Amino acid sequence: MVTRCFLMLILAVVLADGAHAFWSSEPASLKELAAGAASELKATAGSARRLYLDKTNIKDAVSGESSNLSAFLVNELESSLSAAGYTFSDFMEQADLALGATYQRDGETLRVFVKYCPAKDSSGCKSLAAALPVAKLPKDSFSESLDSRLQRLVQRTSGNRPGLKVFINPVIERKGRYASEFSEYVTAKARSYLVNSQQFEVLEEQPVTRSLSNTRGLAAKAKEVKNLETSAALFSGADAVLDGYYLEGSGRVTVAMTLKNLKGGVLGSAEESIERSIIPYSTVNQAAGALAMVADVAGQSSQKLVKLNTTKGDRFQVYRAGEKVQFLIQVARPLYVYLYGINTKNEVSLLYPGPGQQERPLPSGTIHAVPGDHESWEVVVEPPFGTDVVKLFASERPLPKPVISAEVGSKSFRDGTRTLTRRATVQQELAGQKVINGFDLVDYYKGTAAILGFTLYEDSLFVQTRPH
Known part of the structure; x- marks a missing residue:
């Protein structure tokens, strides 16, 4: 997408932009860092009040990997910016400012870079920087991230079954069967991991049924349907479907996935229990x-x-x-x-x-x-x-x-x-x-x-x- 590429570009050049510190002394915690960023934004961003926070690209500036620290930083930024009177938009085009961040570990010091730009114009970007001791971070900051948990979940579910044509159903909340910001992220990650594994042919999200009058083979395919639950996968030309759901508990979110054939037979299944603190996305809709x-x-x-x-x-x-x-x-x-x-x-x-x-x-x-x-x-x-x-x-x-x-x-x-x-x-x-x-x-x-x-x-x- 154009908007995503735009924000990734401005983050890529943040180290070379001469970012300035915005504290009288370096912050002692992520909370202080986020509060300082919110204060600076409030002082310099004028009347802008609606932000687009690109959560998926808050990662290590060198490796491009995310860790628990990514989620902790997102949570602190959201909390401080909300307290400062800002609201958030899911879409860059509906926001006043686009906000991103990267970080880099330098020995026992963590350097954090924050950049914000007008949502529709990158020429007015401003960048901020700070350093804080790694010892002041939560102990599990560099432990497994949400992404690594999801990657393991998809690998355990799909197993070694090369050649399958897989249709991916949206991941949903188990009880209400609806999607949320979190489930949309999980669905996108599952698709990405399956594509990158190069074992499967991952079919388009939209089956070839856009117009019934233009799909001559649809009527014939409908007669082949033996299991209504997997009919959308059949219409796409798939021979397997990946299903997923999540259920929120006390401090944790359980994500489960199942790979089925078109008759409903289970080819593989797995689940992961993920700490809520490392999930930077809303599970509620x-x-x-x-x-x-x-x-x-x-x-x-x-x-x-x-x-x-x-x-x-x-x-x-x-x-x-x-x-x-x-x-x-x-x-x-x-x-x-x-x-x-x-x-x-x-x-x-x-x-x-x-x-x-x-x-x-x-x-x-x-x-x-x-x-x-x-x-x-x-x-x-x-x-x-x-x-x-x-x-x-x-x-x-x-x-x-x-x-x-x-x-x-x-x-x-x-x-x-x-x-x-x-x-x-x-x-x-x-x-x-x-x-x-x-x-x-x-x-x-x-x-x-x-x-x-x-x-x-x-x-x-x-x-x-x-x-x-």
């Missing part, structure tokens, strides 16, 4: 976490008979401004399908069946697109950007569709938390209503299916929209 509760992602049942993805692939997808979104639905047996979009404002919209569309069961062995290639409507990404969840319900018999209204109070949630103590009763009550609150969508369908004696099948997919 508050918007997606709230949507996961509304869509009841953790409690959805029998999703192996239905599959929801997009023309970009599986699980969690990122779309940019101006792109068109197309959802793909597969079923393992003929089922009636209902597809809803839910955003962070609790706005719920029925995507399928649309107005005037006749309800009929979708056949197995095919792919149904929403919206279809020849329909008169489309989904185009435009501001405001954010995170949505798309929820699929399916049944062997048609189900009555509710009217969604914010004027009706929610029965499933109280103060933003799902009520679990009398959920079966709530579901029965909702099944008798024609108008419901958007928060009650899942319980309405579960209650309606239960009263009618039908089995309800579910799946969910997170979609994040971003600027160019």
Whole structure:
């Protein structure tokens, strides 16, 4: 990417820029160093208040390797800059300043170099430098880093299986099945390690299903699907898929990966328990976490008979401004399908069946697109950007569709938390209503299916929209 190359360049020349110290005496700890950097930035950066901190390139200036020190330095910089009134952007183009750092060990002294530039113009860069005793650093500063742990995890999972064509699913949070800053980093690293191993053919992140009308072989491939969970890998031409999830515990984050064939057979698996202190990325995605509760992602049942993805692939997808979104639905047996979009404002919209569309069961062995290639409507990404969840319900018999209204109070949630103590009763009550609150969508369908004696099948997919 242009932005990443730009910041790597300014870091590469930092040693030659005549960086100046910005303390009356050298700092005695990383915390003092970061506080001094924040003070200097506040004094010299004018009205700039939004920063892009390039965490992936905070490493040793000579070897290019990262260690625990990289994460410690990121954490201290974020803490001090936040305390100084700065906010952070995930994208350089949305920030006022781009900030980077490198370090170099010189015997028992650590030299740290910090550089900041206007996000859209490198001509006004300023660089800062400091030195502090290695003895003042945390004891495990030069121990294994997050990157080395992830590399070992991928190596243990993939083993020695040369020649495999591997499709990589996004790593997700285990309970809510959503992505975060941390999971996106882990996914990117897994892809990089597999590519660099030169044992595997790592396929494109986006399967060749961008437009169903332009993919003649897609219908034939759909008939080959034996396991819906690996269908996105099949459409990409893969013969194996790498899955991953993480689960946060007390002071540690467990990351697990599994390599499967297209029938779901496990070829290799491993997990790593990583100290939270060496992870410089957020493991939390508050918007997606709230949507996961509304869509009841953790409690959805029998999703192996239905599959929801997009023309970009599986699980969690990122779309940019101006792109068109197309959802793909597969079923393992003929089922009636209902597809809803839910955003962070609790706005719920029925995507399928649309107005005037006749309800009929979708056949197995095919792919149904929403919206279809020849329909008169489309989904185009435009501001405001954010995170949505798309929820699929399916049944062997048609189900009555509710009217969604914010004027009706929610029965499933109280103060933003799902009520679990009398959920079966709530579901029965909702099944008798024609108008419901958007928060009650899942319980309405579960209650309606239960009263009618039908089995309800579910799946969910997170979609994040971003600027160019």
